[in-house]
Amino acid sequence: MVTYIEENMAGSIAGFNVLPIRLNRKSQSGHVLYYKEHNIRGDSASLPPDRTIFVLNVPPYCNKDCFVRLFSDCGRVDSVYLQEKPTSELLPKSTTKYFSHENISQGFKVAYVVFKSPSAVEKAMNRKHSEPYILISDDQPALEAGYKKWCTEYKSERPNLKDLQKEIDEFMQTYDQKVSEDIQKAKEEEGTPDDEGWITVTRKGSKKQKPVARKEHIEKQLKAKEKKKREDKELVNFYTFQVRETKREHIAELRRKFEEDKHRIAQLRAARKFKPY
Structure with a gap:
């Protein structure tokens, strides 16, 4: 059964290609994704314009694996980024497990699909979608939705205390080492004249001056x-x-x-x- 939305939203709207999707074959309601080429000024290391497509109206249950299955027939998908709102440059990948700066919305969001070759973007833009794409089938892993999805996310947000303490200790050790190196570097540079004869004077490591008595x-x-x-x-x-x-x-x-x-x-x-x- 194809819904009214799927029948009337195939094609393109305002430069966006329309991709109708359905959660599974038993689903009576459909959903549509809008995508186009990612065009920005200048070059982006994480989002190259010639190999990236920009996707709007991404539902909460649609993850990165869904986009790999959706666009794998166009070409090899290099990476998928889910963002709360559009951006010209992605944030650097977080090196911490529990203090990540990535802010992925739990509701509707946007996605950036980066292909391995520019020809895949051209195939994706020329592709016609006559029928909605089924996200969950017999040969594909099921997506978590509803209360199961929220329960999994709730459990994942509760960190292991030992791992958390270990990560905090490693961060503080690295920070203390960096501070000590900066102080040592300032001491070495202090009193050494540069090429023009100027001497750098810093306050790090200097003795505290006695407070002056107030009159x-x-x-x-x-x-x-x-x-x-x-x-x-x-x-x-x-x-x-x-x-x-x-x-x-x-x-x-x-x-x-x-x-x-x-x-x-x-x-x-x-x-x-x-x-x-």
């Missing part, structure tokens, strides 16, 4: 800066009670200054030598 005027300046920062962050006179408190503080400050002025005038009068009265 009184420096302490006042720092406190004034900190107070200004706090005042800038605070909402001044935003609420009614803040306005009242500001007025009250202003009046108290005026009274304090008035009393200081009275006391200063009294001292000046007491210190006068000429007293006419």
